[in-house]
Amino acid sequence: MKRIYFDHSATTPVDKRVLKEMLPYFGEIFGNASSMHSFGREAYKALEQARGRVAGLLNCAPGEIIFTSGSTESNNLVLRGIIKALGEGKKAHIITSSIEHDSVMEPCADLEKQGVAVTYLPVKPSGVVDVGELRKAIRPETILVSIMYANNEVGVIQPIAEIAQELSKRDKKIYFHTDATQAVNALDCDVNKLGVDFLSLSAHKIYGPKGVGALFIKNKSPLKGIQLGGRQEKNLRSGTINVSGIVGLGKAAEIAGEEREKNNKKIGKLRQKLVKGIIKSIPDLLFNTDVNNSLPSHAHFSFRGAEGESILLYLDMEGIAVSTGSACASGSLEASHVLSAMGVSEEIAHGSIRFSLGKYNTHAEISKLLKKLPPIIGKLRKLNPIYKK
Amino acid sequence: MIYSEKVLEHFKKPHNQGEIKNADAVGEVGNPVCGDVMKIYIKMEKDVIKDVKFETLGCAAAIAVSSALTDMVKNKTIDEALKITKDQIVEDLGGLPPVKVHCSMLGVEALHQAIENYKKNIKH
Numbered sequence: 338m339k340r341i342y343f344d345h346s347a348t349t350p351v352d353k354r355v356l357k358e359m360l361p362y363f364g365e366i367f368g369n370a371s372s373m374h375s376f377g378r379e380a381y382k383a384l385e386q387a388r389g390r391v392a393g394l395l396n397c398a399p400g401e402i403i404f405t406s407g408s409t410e411s412n413n414l415v416l417r418g419i420i421k422a423l424g425e426g427k428k429a430h431i432i433t434s435s436i437e438h439d440s441v442m443e444p445c446a447d448l449e450k451q452g453v454a455v456t457y458l459p460v461k462p463s464g465v466v467d468v469g470e471l472r473k474a475i476r477p478e479t480i481l482v483s484i485m486y487a488n489n490e491v492g493v494i495q496p497i498a499e500i501a502q503e504l505s506k507r508d509k510k511i512y513f514h515t516d517a518t519q520a521v522n523a524l525d526c527d528v529n530k531l532g533v534d535f536l537s538l539s540a541h542k543i544y545g546p547k548g549v550g551a552l553f554i555k556n557k558s559p560l561k562g563i564q565l566g567g568r569q570e571k572n573l574r575s576g577t578i579n580v581s582g583i584v585g586l587g588k589a590a591e592i593a594g595e596e597r598e599k600n601n602k603k604i605g606k607l608r609q610k611l612v613k614g615i616i617k618s619i620p621d622l623l624f625n626t627d628v629n630n631s632l633p634s635h636a637h638f639s640f641r642g643a644e645g646e647s648i649l650l651y652l653d654m655e656g657i658a659v660s661t662g663s664a665c666a667s668g669s670l671e672a673s674h675v676l677s678a679m680g681v682s683e684e685i686a687h688g689s690i691r692f693s694l695g696k697y698n699t700h701a702e703i704s705k706l707l708k709k710l711p712p713i714i715g716k717l718r719k720l721n722p723i724y725k726k
Numbered sequence: 727m728i729y730s731e732k733v734l735e736h737f738k739k740p741h742n743q744g745e746i747k748n749a750d751a752v753g754e755v756g757n758p759v760c761g762d763v764m765k766i767y768i769k770m771e772k773d774v775i776k777d778v779k780f781e782t783l784g785c786a787a788a789i790a791v792s793s794a795l796t797d798m799v800k801n802k803t804i805d806e807a808l809k810i811t812k813d814q815i816v817e818d819l820g821g822l823p824p825v826k827v828h829c830s831m832l833g834v835e836a837l838h839q840a841i842e843n844y845k846k847n848i849k850h
Contacts, residue, residue: 683759717783
């Protein structure tokens with residue numbers, strides 16, 4: 338059975354062109370980029386070429402990019418590193434949103450235990466942060482605002498430039514971080530247009546390898562490393578440079594920028610077909626993605642009376658991979674914090690499925706899903722003792 | 727999180743699924759807010775569970791537990807059925823992921839409630 342992958346928000350396959358550029362760095366060109374000899378220098382050259390490519394995607398200086406193991410690390414580094422640089426021993430306040438990824442939520446919760454105050458902004462039913470609420474939340478001791486560019490579950494896009502503008506009106510500098518992990522494929526990530534001081538991204542979400550990412554740090558923004566050692570990456574991220582991975586990230590970033598428009602167009606059409614087809618063939622559902630303000634790849638539904646994990650597994654048995662888009666599958670039994678923040682009741686949130694499309698998906702694959710999904714929902718509703726038949 | 731082959735088998739083709747129209751008793755436990763509701767129907771012949779069916783809202787584990795448990799209690803006496811523990815169900819399923827073990831308890835509770843309701847019905 339040829340399998341179908343609709344879970345690009347979880348991870349993407351590595352683009353063949355990316356893999357091709359990476360391969361020499363597992364063999365022939367194996368040097369440590371910090372070494373002075375020729376082996377080190379050739380690795381260093383590749384490292385700096387990749388830095389230039391990522392900087393090109395973000396329209397910043399190469400010196401404003403540092404490489405990490407991915408967005409989780411980048412997010413941790415910003416949140417902890419800025420407190421380390423500015424907030425230690427002082428009253429410090431961070432503002433974030435209630436729909437962030439766990440890699441922002443968990444470090445924030447941990448910082449709270451250390452005495453840092455954190456505000457989790459509510460969102461509108463569409464999932465968008467209310468800039469008015471942000472304005473109200475700002476305090477004299479606010480150091481950092483961290484708002485994701487696009488949400489991983491429902492795909493909603495946040496008004497990053499508008500928030501930056503709001504923050505720039507203040508007399509005291511408030512630093513602004515965005516987790517752009519989900520956004521890079523589809524949205525303009527020009528940091529000047531966005532007005533951010535920090536931006537996190539991961540290679541594996543943009544058809545690059547796992548275990549590598551980057552953090553944009555606007556020139557002279559205060560940050561201290563949280564992983565100490567050999568002082569690599571301006572002493573902000575110690576650890577031997579992952580040259581092959583970074584080469585992959587560089588190529589993936591280059592392709593993402595070049596092919597963004599083309600992919601958006603294609604993926605947007607596929608989503609339109611998917612959404613129309615599902616709404617036409619399945620009654621009693623919520624469509625949680627605002628098509629007018631979301632990544633073109635995302636379509637998030639809640640099916641009343643059918644449990645998400647069961648839908649996922651029945652689809653899997655048909656060779657179709659999706660995600661529940663809620664924490665259930667990952668070991669927690671609570672409904673998604675994103676849907677809760679959007680005001681979706683827990684009862685229906687349990688029946689959630691996220692489709693996240695990618696550049697290799699086809700119309701035939703969408704057609705197969707549209708054929709397989711309705712009977713699965715029907716079967717689960719029939720099995721449900723409290724769903725009105 | 728990975729399910730055992732046995733869980734997936736039950737999930738793919740659940741045994742004893744549906745309702746018994748003229749059931750002697752039913753037990754229903756769980757809560758849709760938590761995402762799990764299990765309903766068990768029993769048809770008795772004297773002291774023996776002659777037929778049993780279930781309807782379940784929930785994850786693959788909840789459905790597999792319902793399927794396996796209904797297999798286990800069919801043709802058992804009430805006393806025998808009441809002796810079935812959640813651990814036996816988990817074992818019969820070839821194990822459950824730790825976060826899903828509570829689903830087996832849901833099965834035991836639904837069965838016990840059905841039997842309790844049956845006993846109440848007889849007294850009146």
